[in-house]
Amino acid sequence: MEEENGRSNVLTWILGGIAAIGIITAIYFGVKKNDLQREKGQLSSRVDSLATVKQQIQQELNQYTTRYEAEHKQAEELSSNLEETNSQLARREAELRRLQRQNSASQQNQRQYASQVTELNTQIAGLNSQRDSMQTELLAQTNTNQRLMTEAEGMRTENQQFRTKLEASETQNSVLRNALTADYFTVELRKPNNKVTAKAKKVHQVDVSMRVPNAFGEFMTGRKTVYLSLTDEQNNALPGAQEGMVTVKQAGADTPVRVHATQAVDFGSSGQPIKFSFTLPEGLKPGTYKAAVYADNAYLGTTGFTVRDSFLFF
Numbered sequence: 001m002e003e004e005n006g007r008s009n010v011l012t013w014i015l016g017g018i019a020a021i022g023i024i025t026a027i028y029f030g031v032k033k034n035d036l037q038r039e040k041g042q043l044s045s046r047v048d049s050l051a052t053v054k055q056q057i058q059q060e061l062n063q064y065t066t067r068y069e070a071e072h073k074q075a076e077e078l079s080s081n082l083e084e085t086n087s088q089l090a091r092r093e094a095e096l097r098r099l100q101r102q103n104s105a106s107q108q109n110q111r112q113y114a115s116q117v118t119e120l121n122t123q124i125a126g127l128n129s130q131r132d133s134m135q136t137e138l139l140a141q142t143n144t145n146q147r148l149m150t151e152a153e154g155m156r157t158e159n160q161q162f163r164t165k166l167e168a169s170e171t172q173n174s175v176l177r178n179a180l181t182a183d184y185f186t187v188e189l190r191k192p193n194n195k196v197t198a199k200a201k202k203v204h205q206v207d208v209s210m211r212v213p214n215a216f217g218e219f220m221t222g223r224k225t226v227y228l229s230l231t232d233e234q235n236n237a238l239p240g241a242q243e244g245m246v247t248v249k250q251a252g253a254d255t256p257v258r259v260h261a262t263q264a265v266d267f268g269s270s271g272q273p274i275k276f277s278f279t280l281p282e283g284l285k286p287g288t289y290k291a292a293v294y295a296d297n298a299y300l301g302t303t304g305f306t307v308r309d310s311f312l313f314f
Helices: 003-179 216-217
Strands: 184-192 205-211 223-232 246-250 253-257 262-265 273-279 285-296 298-307
Touching: 184 298, 205 285, 223 273, 246 262, 246 285, 246 298, 262 273, 273 285
Parallel strands: none
Antiparallel strands: 184 205, 205 273, 223 262, 223 285, 246 253, 285 298
């Protein structure tokens, strides 16, 4: 009994302990529940507050995002501008280097130009000195030229007077030369057997002889060619003349003549005889003919001869 009572007490204590633990637990959990509900309320308030903060943060984030995108776009533009600026800067630097090289070359050229200018100035100074010297010489030469011109004018006057006298003398000499002719003219007409004849048809050769007066030596010197020209009464050249014509001086004018024979004559020899021989290709017609003798610058004279017709016995 006592054991059963003891067990009952123990069980009672156990149950009481359990009930106490349950009560304590219920109280604990009740208190805990209240704390949890209070914390839940606080958490709800905090969640609401956090939601508000989140919303504000999201708005700010959106604003920052927009600003970032704008600033990023601006940064890209700035980067592009920076690249373009760097490119321009590189070109400017290249241009600057080129200009610096040009400037260096220009400075070197300027130094060369300065040296050349100095040299030119030296040359100019020398030329100025030469010019002054030449001007002095020119002045002296001008004075000399004026003096010489005055002397030359006097000499021209004297020369003109001399030329007037010379022309008068030349005119007189020309008249004298034209009046002066050769002398002792003879004409012999020969047959083929070398006998003299006066019959026209039998004339085979014409021999013309003359003598050059000593006076020709005053205006003709040395060996000259002398020409024989045979013509009829109408001044037609006889057959057999040489090819072409020779221009000679006659009365101061150029005169073309046909030549039948020539001789080289030394006009330095006084009283020299001249003889021409010309063979006719055919006989002559009856009539009067002329034998004229010329030099290049002189007329030496003319003689005539007559041939007759052949008669029965003569």
